[in-house]
Amino acid sequence: MWQGVYPAVSAKFTEAGELDHQEMERCFARQIEAGVDGLIVNGSLGEGPMLSHDERLEVLSLAQGVAGRRPVLMTIADASTRDCASLASRAAKAGASGLMVVPSLVYHTNAKETVATLSAVAAAADLPVMIYSNRIAYRVDVTVEIMSELAADPRFVAIKESSDDIRRATDIINAFGDRYDVFTGVDNLAYEALAVGAVGWVAGLVIAFPEETVAIYRLMKAKRYDEALAIYRWFRPLLDLDVSSYLVQNLKLVEALVTGTTERVRAPRLPLEGEARARVEAIVREALATRPLLSKAA
Template identity: 75%
Template sequence: MWTGVLPAVTTKFTADGALDHAEMERCFALQMQAGCDGLIVCGSLGEGPMLSPDERLAVLKTAQSVAGAKPVLLTVSEAGTREACALAAGAAKAGAAGLMVVPSPIYHTDEDETVATLSAVAAAGDLPVMIYSNRVAYRVDVTPRIMERLAGDARFVAIKESSDDIRRTTEIINHFGDRFAVLTGVDNLAFEALSVGAVGWVAGLVVAFPEETVAIYRLMKAGRTAEALEIYRWFRPLLDLDVSTFLVQNIKLAEALAIGSTEHVRMPRKPLSGERRAAVEAIVRTALERRPTLKRAA
């Protein structure tokens, strides 16, 4: 459950802003058909903060209907711990396989507050938890010292490592061994993280390019590093689109061009326009023109 490629999927909307469950079913199915190992819904890329709790649980249900026996995780990223605990409990009742938990994205918790918040959410959901550490976007760094304080709770099983410091993956493994599954959460550091021991990839551009993402992961695990690197070098300009304030719009445009999906987003976001749109579209179209022929990996 805590290895492989886990897409952080986008949430699909109709033109009038309602949830587009039919399009989500289609797009989620493409991930499963490509060999992804589960789904993560309602994260940053999934516009979770723009969804009501009921909408998030509805997206979870749609993902579960497509994923079958593969795990579906719900992201918990609430301003308040009380609200985070309520969502975690609702996810458990709805049959989520686990949670990906972000400390408050609004208030930058200190070490004691981070431990208390993560512990409270884990207890409320009583599900396996992947800690989401992203000091760049959320200003809270879940360091190995904090992880040490959480290690006694068996519900904490994994970390989505998004510190933007590739050294952190090695530091966690050196300190904890296999106590925590380490998954890379930065698309354009994925090859590097997998090279030094990450066991999974919480991926973004996978939603537009699932076969290539899965191929890189499987080739790396098979020891076919040179083949994986060749695909990764082609992929890098696309992967850079994930590391942006506009990652949602960037990736939804990539989905529109690569798999024929929609670009509808929830305000205050708006679809890309002008020079920014032209630049992203050029990156995606160039990648599509140069798309590599993939080789199977065991």
């Protein structure tokens, strides 16, 4: 159902800490102009759990206004199943193309609870669902066995595979064929995942480098692996910044340095400073100095 590059777009804030609608529209439009295939709002990078439900719906509306006919997925991530289902229902009424659902943010659900939560959210919205499997950040592993239990429900159409085990993509494809659209959700495993059959990339560094991200994806789909690998190797130091407890601050700083946007985050997060900031700045300087020329054919 879904494939391609889906940026997990970042939220923008004014100096007063409110949503910066104009700047989000500008940044989202840059993604669309670069050729991404859809947008995902209010995820980890979008600081969704730090936003109220009303704010998350505002971000959804802004993205829909920019995306045109491209899908816009709403991330559902709250502490309780009740709140997740409530937001999912509101997102459906607001015209979301689908949902990306985190099984549990705070409480680490067991397999039975994970199935029950995901099923309740899917039923509340009656929209296509991308399951977000991230045992590293959220301590809940949506295993192949759990995916098997969910496979009877046609609303579950995709998996954002972020287990940090590249073998998992092959396990899913071996178990289900094309039943689920497999997306990689780990930036610095994207080449590897696409090489073994993933059909999509929920990307982070795309917010600063959309052209390069789209080029890698398109080259991989065209089986022009050497050309894709050359870009990917250049990109890797940046992509590694996505795999961090400070991924939001890391990527927002990169985006600000490259595109001139803001790096404001919502508390309790604070912008990077000191050695952490200097490290990111050095990586960006090197990347910009060695940025590859992209083939028009990509």
